[in-house]
Amino acid sequence: MSTQVTFHGHGTFAIETAGKTILIDPFFTDNPSATVAADDVAADAIIVSHGHFDHVADVVSIAKRTGATVISNFEIVTWLQKQGVENGHPMNTGGQAKFDWGTVKLTLAFHSSSLPDGGNGGSPSGVLLKLADGTIYHACDTALFGDMKLIGEEGIDLAILPIGDTFTMGPDDALRAIRLIEPKRVVPDHYNTWPPIAQDADVWAERVRAQTSAEPVVLQPGQSLTL
Numbered sequence: 001m002s003t004q005v006t007f008h009g010h011g012t013f014a015i016e017t018a019g020k021t022i023l024i025d026p027f028f029t030d031n032p033s034a035t036v037a038a039d040d041v042a043a044d045a046i047i048v049s050h051g052h053f054d055h056v057a058d059v060v061s062i063a064k065r066t067g068a069t070v071i072s073n074f075e076i077v078t079w080l081q082k083q084g085v086e087n088g089h090p091m092n093t094g095g096q097a098k099f100d101w102g103t104v105k106l107t108l109a110f111h112s113s114s115l116p117d118g119g120n121g122g123s124p125s126g127v128l129l130k131l132a133d134g135t136i137y138h139a140c141d142t143a144l145f146g147d148m149k150l151i152g153e154e155g156i157d158l159a160i161l162p163i164g165d166t167f168t169m170g171p172d173d174a175l176r177a178i179r180l181i182e183p184k185r186v187v188p189d190h191y192n193t194w195p196p197i198a199q200d201a202d203v204w205a206e207r208v209r210a211q212t213s214a215e216p217v218v219l220q221p222g223q224s225l226t227l
């Protein structure tokens with residue numbers, strides 16, 4: 001059985017692996033680029049990278065409906081539990097945890113993480129997933145940083161990198177990130193949701209092809225790739 005990775009626009013991905021569905025940063029309801037509704041997505045686990053609304057907005061409703069295990073930093077899991085989320089799995093930066101479908105490590109990310117109500121959302125993170133079919137690094141919202149090279153040493157089959165600029169890395173720094181991480185394939189995310197993060201992903205993909213050894217895959221919201 002192969003692992004399917006579906007882009008839902010912005011930073012939201014659904015990963016189907018080992019018969020389970022793992023959602024990362026579910027943002028559907030107020031996401032202008034989403035093609036499905038929060039009420040219609042399956043989830044066995046939900047991973048939340050940081051506290052900003054465009055990453056946590058639909059977590060409570062999906063977790064309550066599906067009973068999914070919510071994996072995030074301690075502060076965010078505590079905040080979600082106060083809203084009725086029952087199955088929380090708190091972690092923190094650099095920590096790894098094993099689940100029956102794969103292993104999750106929360107990596108460094110250089111960003112901020114305040115919660116929508118102004119509460120302390122702990123430290124932002126990226127997500128390293130070791131699955132039966134390969135290893136995925138979703139950098140989530142972050143600046144470029146040199147220790148991406150250490151993450152690359154884990155052997156990355158698929159990197160998901162923000163290219164939107166303004167709030168995260170832009171296209172130029174995402175190219176530099178590829179040289180540090182050396183993934184086999186790379187998918188851009190966190191762009192075109194709103195005008196301040198508008199980017200031409202196809203132009204970026206041409207630069208990736210010309211200037212790095214990674215294969216770029218531009219997914220439209222709703223599209224999938226096989227790991």
Ligand code: NI
Nearest residue numbers: 050052111141
């Ligand atoms: Ni953010």
Ligand code: MN
Nearest residue numbers: 052054055141
């Ligand atoms: Mn964001």
